[in-house]
Amino acid sequence: MKKTIAIFGGSQEKTYKQVGSKFGCEVLFHSGKTRNGGNKKEFRSIIKKADVVVVLLGACGHVSMDIVKELCKKSGKPIQYVNGFGASGAIQKGLETVTAA
Structure with a gap:
């Protein structure tokens, strides 16, 4: 079954989605920018x-990190934090987490 990875942060949505398709997964992206937590x-x-x-x-x-962390905890979704901006590293980390579960 195709896995879905949500990525928060950055600005290269198109790149994340392209790399995700190479790894056989769907990528949902959000820049992480908030306006008063809205x-x-x-x-x-x-x-x-x-x-x-x-x-x-x-x-x-x-603020965004705290909101995402809280929502993941409430919904029981695994969350990973990645240093840097690389699409491949972020997607690989997500896939490792979801396949290990």
């Missing part, structure tokens, strides 16, 4: 559809 509903929708969530530490603000 994206909680949007974050929840993405996390709900994902098998695993990956947060790019260097590309996501603290």
Whole structure:
């Protein structure tokens, strides 16, 4: 079954989706930018559809990280934090997590 990875942070949505298709998975992307925490509903929708969530530490603000962490905890979704902005590394980390579960 095709796995779905949610990536929060960064700005290269097209690249993440291309790399995801090479790895045989679907990528849901959000830049992680929030306006007064107003994206909680949007974050929840993405996390709900994902098998695993990956947060790019260097590309996501603290408010967004806290919201994503809280939503993952409530929904029981695995979450990984990745240093850097690389699409391949983020997607591989997500796939490792979801296949190990």
